[in-house]
Amino acid sequence: MKGSKKAQGDQLTATIIAAHGRHYLADADGEKLQCVTRGKKTNVAVGDVVHLARTSNDQAVIETIAERSTLLYRSDQYKSKLLASNISRLFIVVATEPSFADDLVSRALVAAEAAGIEAHIILNKVDVEEPLARARERVGLYGALGYPVHELSARARPEQAVETLVPLLAGQSSIFIGQSGMGKSSLVNLLVPDADIAVREISEALDTGKHTTTFTRLYWLPGGAAGRASIIDSPGFQEFGLYHLTEGMLERAFVEFKPYLGGCKYYNCRHLAEPQCAVLAAVAEGRIAKMRHALYAQLLHESSQTLY
Ligand SMILES: Nc1nc2c(ncn2[C@@H]2O[C@H](COP(=O)(O)OP(=O)(O)OP(=O)(O)O)[C@@H](O)[C@H]2O)c(=O)[nH]1
Ligand SMILES: [Mg+2]
Ligand SMILES: [Zn+2]
Numbered sequence: 001m002k003g004s005k006k007a008q009g010d011q012l013t014a015t016i017i018a019a020h021g022r023h024y025l026a027d028a029d030g031e032k033l034q035c036v037t038r039g040k041k042t043n044v045a046v047g048d049v050v051h052l053a054r055t056s057n058d059q060a061v062i063e064t065i066a067e068r069s070t071l072l073y074r075s076d077q078y079k080s081k082l083l084a085s086n087i088s089r090l091f092i093v094v095a096t097e098p099s100f101a102d103d104l105v106s107r108a109l110v111a112a113e114a115a116g117i118e119a120h121i122i123l124n125k126v127d128v129e130e131p132l133a134r135a136r137e138r139v140g141l142y143g144a145l146g147y148p149v150h151e152l153s154a155r156a157r158p159e160q161a162v163e164t165l166v167p168l169l170a171g172q173s174s175i176f177i178g179q180s181g182m183g184k185s186s187l188v189n190l191l192v193p194d195a196d197i198a199v200r201e202i203s204e205a206l207d208t209g210k211h212t213t214t215f216t217r218l219y220w221l222p223g224g225a226a227g228r229a230s231i232i233d234s235p236g237f238q239e240f241g242l243y244h245l246t247e248g249m250l251e252r253a254f255v256e257f258k259p260y261l262g263g264c265k266y267y268n269c270r271h272l273a274e275p276q277c278a279v280l281a282a283v284a285e286g287r288i289a290k291m292r293h294a295l296y297a298q299l300l301h302e303s304s305q306t307l308y
Contacts, residue, residue, distance in 0.1 A: 014035075017032075018215055022040075028052070034060075035060050035061065035062050037062050045073075045084055048065050049086070050062045050063070070116055071085045072112070072117060074237070074240055074242070077241075090112045091119075091177070092122070094178060096124075100178070108177055110253040110295075111253075122150050123149060169229050169231060181212075184233055188219065188233045191219075192221065192231065213235045217234075218232045243303060243306045247303060250303065264276065
C-alpha cells in the first residue's frame with residue numbers, strides 16, 4: 001500500500017488554488033494536495049475554503065465547502081460556471097492592443113456588482129502609443145461611472161505597475177479577469193516572482209505548452225499587516241454570459257440607473273419601452289450611455305432564456 005498510513009483519514013482545512021476541469025489543487029498551510037470532488041460534483045471554485053479528507057500523501061477528497069463571502073460566475077442558457085469565490089476586489093484588465101470589447105467590460109462590471117465585489121479597471125500596455133488616446137477615451141466611460149481606472153505598462157514600466165498595484169491588493173482577495181492577451185499573467189508575474197515557474201510547471205504537466213492561461217490560479221501575495229492577500233489569474237474569455245441574473249439584480253447592477261430607480265410611473269417598470277420611465281428619460285437626455293442601456297436590455301432578454 002502506498003502513502004503513509006498516518007496521513008490517511010486526516011482532516012484538513014485548505015484553500016483551492018487551482019482548478020482544471022474537475023481536478024483541483026488545494027493549499028493547506030503551504031502543503032499542496034491534488035483534490036477531487038465526491039461523485040460528479042463541480043461546485044468548487046478557486047478561492048474556496050474546503051475541508052478535505054486525505055486519501056494519500058498528496059491527494060484528498062473535498063468533503064465540504066465553507067460558506068462563501070462572494071461568488072463570481074458566468075452562465076449561458078444551459079449552465080453556470082464558477083469563476084472564483086471569496087473575492088473582495090475584481091480588476092478588469094484591458095489594453096491598448098489588442099482592442100477590447102466594451103460589451104465584455106460592462107458584463108464583467110455587472111457580474112461584480114451583482115456579486116457584491118468592488119470593481120476596478122486596469123488599462124495596460126500604455127507604452128503602445130498609437131491606440132492609447134482612443135483606449136483612454138473608451139475606458140473614460142467606466143471612470144465616469146465611478147470605477148477607478150489605473151493606467152499601467154507591465155512591459156515598459158514594471159516598477160510603477162507594482163507600486164500602483166501593491167496598495168490596491170493589500171489585505172484583499174483579488175482577481176484579474178479580461179480578454180486574452182491583455183496582460184493579466186504579465187502583471188501577476190510582476191507581483192508574484194515565482195508565478196511564471198509555477199505556471200510553466202503546471203502547463204508542462206498538462207502538456208499545453210502555450211503562453212495563454214488555461215486554468216484559474218490563486219497566488220498568495222507577500223504578507224502585510226493587513227492579513228493574507230491573494231491574487232487570482234484567470235484565462236482570457238471571449239464571452240461573459242449572465243443568464244443567471246434576475247431582472248431585479250440587473251437594474252441594480254447598472255450603477256448609473258440608481259438615481260432613477262423608483263422614479264418610473266409604473267412600480268414594476270422594466271425600463272425598456274414603458275411610458276414615463278425615468279431610466280429611458282435619462283438615456284434620451286444623454287445622462288445614461290445608450291451602449292449601457294442596450295446591454296441592459298440584452299441581459300434582460302438573456303435572463304428570460306434560462307433552461308435550468
Ligand atoms: N507592449 C506591451 N506588451 C505587453 C504588456 N503587458 C503584456 N504584454 C504582452 O502581451 C502579451 C499577452 O500577455 P499575457 O500576460 O500573456 O496576457 P493574458 O491577459 O494573461 O492572456 P491570456 O492568458 O491568454 O488570457 C504578451 O506577449 C506580453 O508580453 C505591456 O505593458 N506592453
Ligand atoms: Mg494569462
Ligand atoms: Zn423605468
